[in-house]
Amino acid sequence: MDRSKFLKLSSLAAMGWIIGPSLVACSKNTLFENPNYKGKVLIIGAGAAGLYAGYLLQSLGIDFQILEARNIYGGRMGKFEGLSDYTVDTGAQWLHGNNSILADLVKKSKTKITNDTSENTYWFQNQLVKTLPKDIEIFDKEGLPDISFEDYALQQGFGSEYKFIVESLAGDQGADASQLSAYWNHKDEENWVAGEDDFKFKDTYFHFIDQNIAQPILPKIQLNAPIDGIDYTVDKLQVKLKSGTILEADKVIVTVPISILKLNEISFSPALPTAKTEAFQKIGMGPGMKVFLRFSTKFYEDFVLGGSICAAYADDTVGKTTNDNVLLAFIMGEQAAYLSGLGSDAAIIQALLAELDLMYNNQASLNFLNGVVFDWTKEPYIKGAYGFSSVNMGDARKIATQPIDNKLFFAGEAMNINGHHQTVHGAVESAYKAVNDLILNLK
Amino acid sequence: MKKFLVLLILVLHFQVESQALSVELNYSFCVNSQFDKAVRVYNSARPFLTSKQPLFRNGIGAKIGYSFPTKKHPKVQYGFELGYSYFDSYAENDGFINDMQLHTLTPRFFTSTKITNRFLGQLILGLPNYGMFRQNNSEAVTNDETPIHAFGIGLSIRPQLSYQFILNEHISLSPTFGLEYCPFQYSPQGEALINQTKGLYTNNFNSFFGFDFGVKVSFLKARK
Numbered sequence: 001m002d003r004s005k006f007l008k009l010s011s012l013a014a015m016g017w018i019i020g021p022s023l024v025a026c027s028k029n030t031l032f033e034n035p036n037y038k039g040k041v042l043i044i045g046a047g048a049a050g051l052y053a054g055y056l057l058q059s060l061g062i063d064f065q066i067l068e069a070r071n072i073y074g075g076r077m078g079k080f081e082g083l084s085d086y087t088v089d090t091g092a093q094w095l096h097g098n099n100s101i102l103a104d105l106v107k108k109s110k111t112k113i114t115n116d117t118s119e120n121t122y123w124f125q126n127q128l129v130k131t132l133p134k135d136i137e138i139f140d141k142e143g144l145p146d147i148s149f150e151d152y153a154l155q156q157g158f159g160s161e162y163k164f165i166v167e168s169l170a171g172d173q174g175a176d177a178s179q180l181s182a183y184w185n186h187k188d189e190e191n192w193v194a195g196e197d198d199f200k201f202k203d204t205y206f207h208f209i210d211q212n213i214a215q216p217i218l219p220k221i222q223l224n225a226p227i228d229g230i231d232y233t234v235d236k237l238q239v240k241l242k243s244g245t246i247l248e249a250d251k252v253i254v255t256v257p258i259s260i261l262k263l264n265e266i267s268f269s270p271a272l273p274t275a276k277t278e279a280f281q282k283i284g285m286g287p288g289m290k291v292f293l294r295f296s297t298k299f300y301e302d303f304v305l306g307g308s309i310c311a312a313y314a315d316d317t318v319g320k321t322t323n324d325n326v327l328l329a330f331i332m333g334e335q336a337a338y339l340s341g342l343g344s345d346a347a348i349i350q351a352l353l354a355e356l357d358l359m360y361n362n363q364a365s366l367n368f369l370n371g372v373v374f375d376w377t378k379e380p381y382i383k384g385a386y387g388f389s390s391v392n393m394g395d396a397r398k399i400a401t402q403p404i405d406n407k408l409f410f411a412g413e414a415m416n417i418n419g420h421h422q423t424v425h426g427a428v429e430s431a432y433k434a435v436n437d438l439i440l441n442l443k
Numbered sequence: 444m445k446k447f448l449v450l451l452i453l454v455l456h457f458q459v460e461s462q463a464l465s466v467e468l469n470y471s472f473c474v475n476s477q478f479d480k481a482v483r484v485y486n487s488a489r490p491f492l493t494s495k496q497p498l499f500r501n502g503i504g505a506k507i508g509y510s511f512p513t514k515k516h517p518k519v520q521y522g523f524e525l526g527y528s529y530f531d532s533y534a535e536n537d538g539f540i541n542d543m544q545l546h547t548l549t550p551r552f553f554t555s556t557k558i559t560n561r562f563l564g565q566l567i568l569g570l571p572n573y574g575m576f577r578q579n580n581s582e583a584v585t586n587d588e589t590p591i592h593a594f595g596i597g598l599s600i601r602p603q604l605s606y607q608f609i610l611n612e613h614i615s616l617s618p619t620f621g622l623e624y625c626p627f628q629y630s631p632q633g634e635a636l637i638n639q640t641k642g643l644y645t646n647n648f649n650s651f652f653g654f655d656f657g658v659k660v661s662f663l664k665a666r667k
Contacts, residue, residue, distance in 0.1 A: 028483070029482060029483060029486050029495050029496065029497060029498050030483050030486040030487040030495065031480075031483045031484060031486075031487040032487055055490070056488075056490060059490030060490075097586070098579075099584055099585075099586065099591075099639045100639050101488055101489055101639075104489055104491075104492070104539065104541070105489070105491055107539040107579065107580070108491055108492065108536045108537055108539040109491075109537075110537070110538065191641050192586070193586050193591065193632075193635040193639050193640070193641060194586070194639055195584075195585060195586050195587075196585075196586065196587050196588060212491070417643070418640045418641060418643050419641070429488075429639075429640065432487075432488040433643070436484070436487070436488075436644075
């Protein structure tokens with residue numbers, strides 16, 4: 001072979017080496033089209049994460065079963081029809097942002113949503129005001145210290161008169177101002193790319209998830225199936241139900257609320273690594289409650305922040321087709337614990353009406369028709385609102401969500417490591433991450 | 444825009460007068476490992492989308508260049524060119540339209556040599572600038588009330604072959620074929636724009652590999 005022929009052949013071979021793999025790779029536009037996995041996956045919990053994990057597995061032709069402790073699926077989403085002429089969301093109700101898996105599903109399914117553009121009114125020094133004397137937007141900047149919202153606000157000169165304004169900001173994150181980290185919360189905000197607008201469903205969030213995600217996998221959901229423990233020492237994992245039944249699986253995806261893991265209500269054999277259980281403890285999750293108050297007239301503003309009994313009141317009828325006037329009291333942290341401790345729904349409603357009377361010159365009691373309380377802390381398999389970033393949290397969320405032995409996977413809103421925790425779409429994203437890890441580790 | 448057009452006309456005029464202008468239109472094929480992964484994650488996370496989002500693969504492009512010969516080596520030329528390529532990923536699902544565009548603008552420096560009388564080989568170094576944009580149902584995807592864009596910059600190396608057909612004393616027509624490899628750094632918004640996650644499935648260091656073929660028109664002689 002002469003030199004020029006050798007050079008020509010070498011050039012052709014080099015081009016083939018470079019182009020060939022690219023052409024082969026070009027046709028595949030999904031990560032795992034046909035995993036052809038014959039094992040069984042058990043999903044613990046039928047909240048948004050559990051349902052979406054099942055929905056994904058079904059689309060991949062993988063055998064799975066969802067075990068739900070309660071007698072209804074949906075987790076921290078729910079609906080209630082007995083209060084007014086429309087159905088209220090007892091749990092999650094806002095679609096936060098319009099860039100997410102769920103937002104795409106909303107668009108594709110043509111689900112009716114409304115951008116909630118309610119403007120803030122503040123209850124400040126016993127007056128309702130549209131603006132505060134000092135701008136409280138102090139938590140959205142670089143270089144915040146890892147101290148609580150409460151401490152940082154004090155450090156910045158926001159005294160006790162701003163206490164419940166700060167509580168309302170922390171409450172939006174499902175937290176007490178004394179526990180929410182200014183630093184880690186801001187880190188989460190930096191990762192947030194879902195968009196800033198908040199949308200409300202014409203029906204309910206539950207209805208949307210039910211129709212689009214739960215219904216296609218309904219036969220795979222087993223209700224009233226609380227579990228006792230998971231043994232992952234053996235090849236086939238064993239999931240023991242509180243009823244005594246033992247189910248076997250090749251993989252398990254745990255999607256229960258972080259509160260359940262923090263309280264060790266599910267036993268693992270062998271025990272989970274210490275780093276993981278410590279990580280569970282570092283992720284915050286506090287009490288949460290929603291109270292709906294129906295009135296004969298609308299005497300209140302759309303969104304009132306800063307109450308000492310409830311830091312956030314919102315007109316619940318925004319985005320709904322209704323003739324009723326329903327005000328939502330959105331209560332988190334210490335305020336939720338205090339109201340929960342009053343002992344009865346009537347006492348909780350009375351406490352809220354008393355605060356609203358103070359704000360609106362006794363209009364609340366005069367116009368009150370009926371109300372209903374949903375105390376998520378008292379739900380035995382939920383026990384709280386949603387996960388938040390506590391002081392000294394560090395990488396807890398990343399550690400908490402790491403799979404164990406390629407057998408145990410973790411998902412749920414608190415396990416979202418992309419800044420979208422506390423949300424339904426964040427729970428769905430975490431479910432995808434768990435399924436992604438599960439499938440890719442099959443090879 | 445007006446300023447740009449005036450500048451373009453001046454450049455064209457200068458180059459035509461300099462007898463070495465070339466204009467090329469081409470088809471481009473590219474493989475972006477990290478963008479591919481982000482699109483694949485987007486698709487696999489959304490089984491409800493029946494029309495999957497295509498990868499950024501097939502694009503169109505245009506180049507405008509200027510070359511000049513060297514006195515010592517008449518067979519060797521040097522030159523500059525500016526290339527633009529456009530790649531699109533478009534999918535429609537029951538009226539939900541997701542459209543992502545990848546634009547590249549690349550200033551390049553090249554050296555070329557005649558392999559035979561008609562065959563020209565070129566080695567080209569470039570500084571590609573990338574921009575990615577996305578719309579849902581024709582509305583820009585936003586975060587914090589600002590449209591999300593993603594930008595990147597890289598360094599490319601590109602061998603290219605062309606075969607020259609001389610149409611007349613002023614104009615030649617050349618089919619071209621080029622390969623390009625380009626490592627580049629992207630803003631974290633790249634993954635966010637495609638999949639609404641940041642740094643979860645991809646990293647910001649990407650590599651682009653592609654090839655293109657096209658037709659180049661060269662103006663061989665000055666009019667004056």
